[in-house]
Amino acid sequence: MLTRNSRQIVIYSLFCAAILALPLFVQDAFLLNKSARYLVLGILAMALSLSWGYGGILNLGQATSFGLGSYCMAMALKLRTVPVHTGAEGLPDFMVWNNVETLPWFWVPFHSMPFALAAGILVPALLAGLLAWFMFRGRVTGVYVAIITLAFLVVVNLLIIDQQRFTGGFNGITDLAQLELFGFEFDAYGASSYYLIAVTLTICLFAALLVTKSKAGLILQAIRDHENRVRYFGYDVAGYKIFAMTVSAAIAGVAGMLYTVVMEFASPTFLNVPLSLSVVIWCAVGGRQSLLGSVFGAILIAGMQGALSESEVFLDTWTLVMGLVFVLVVLFLPQGLAGAGHRLLDRLFAPRKADVARGSPQGVMAPPSS
């Protein structure tokens, strides 16, 4: 019989194989683009699951990291388009409209694609790390973490909208070149971009899985359970939380970069409050204490949202339907879909040990007994 650990790896691998095989069955460019978009949102949700589900850090500003990543990519791709007004190597069009005369200093390094890729990961990671440092060194916990991260998101969002000369303001950064890496061109509506995203998702998923399986991952779960107890064993709790939030932000930054690639623009809506709160809902529905569950929750909810809002029957009521689904899941599946899935598998594989065994290696279905 499979142990829980290997069962988990098998399920994760099957999922990754399935998303990698999808383009064999889906030829429609529009559908492929849409699927790629949902996978990117899946990466974003997984990043939150790492900090929220494992570390107990409810980061309502997860979209900050996502948006910053997407802007880094957009800046690099913008510099690769040939502007209509100023010709090759000229200023981006929106800067011309805003009477900017020379390229701002922080745009210059984005001529280099490796720099842009590094920035898309490091800028969100460092910023989140800094915010985490202030919060967790000051022993801020619980709901205050949620409030501070949300406020931080709003500040960054307003800043980007306000600095129209450098960021394109409300319109964001549009009319981008296509990403080119190692001589490969990634067409947003082609299989190439889809594969790029599916492979990145696979890598991120297993990297995050490794983090959760390490001793640091175990200590993070202990912190989620009983922060003070961990402290008196000699662990620097703040350090662990900063680590969790930084890794999570780095993954969200990667997701943001990919989102620019599939959407072909970056906009302040990539780091606004509704998106940031949606991520929390995806994780809750999928099961925040399961990485794969969160990915699945994002794909499912974002997919349903797309399908419902496009169908004529639900044109006016789709938000209600979504709300209902969310309420039902929270009421009846407190551990999300992943929790239900684990329970089902436990029944199938080990009916006798069901009451003794713990839910899963990540504690997905472990109901807090009282």
Next chain:
Amino acid sequence: MEARKDLKLSNVTMRFNGFVAVDDLNLEVKAGELRCLIGPNGAGKTTTLDIICGKAKATSGEIRLGDTVLNHLEEHEIARIGIGRKFQVPSVFRQLTVRENLLVAHSRQPGVLRNALRFRRGEDTEGLDKLAELVGLRDHLHRLAGHLSHGQTQWLEIALLLAQDPKLILMDEPTAGMTTQETRKTAELFNRLKGNRTLIVVEHDMAFVKEIAEVISVMHQGKLLAQGTVAQIERDPAVKEAYLGSGGISDA
């Protein structure tokens, strides 16, 4: 052989908004000693433990373990020096299994990045299994800590402290909520720990105290009232006064 590390509290005072919880306390505990700390409710016993482990910062005075001054260290730094704390309300990680609890407590290398690169398989876990056996949780290694009984939870927390392997263990009412039999087993365990480690035990159960105590310190209104063997303390008129109405500690 390492230098023996005695714990020394000199003129320690702790004020909460004018209320004096610990008042100019002087207390010395030799390395390897088992010290019982007793006293009526509100005597400042738990606060004293809080001050030692860094949960509360003393208003004035000095706390030393060997040559190290503990006053301005953070909780985790104090823990790394070798001080472990068991809380009055049993504190374990309820959503983790017994074994995972022990793995967390086993904290030789507390650094973040180092632990991010360590995987559970490579660890020496035999010692932890033995610990679980010592406290009778051998058959429960894979159970969630949240599913244990109250007594078992207390034992698990004691096992966690042993996994942490500190030089000085602070126990706040370790037998609270235990059955008589469990209490007796705890006393046995404590007697075995004596000598290897320094223990400070805050306890109300006098039968338990008599079974394990070498030296008892009695606190009253934040001050050290008396100190001595069980027999000396039982005869002490000041202690009788402090426990007025309850006929001295024998009936407490």
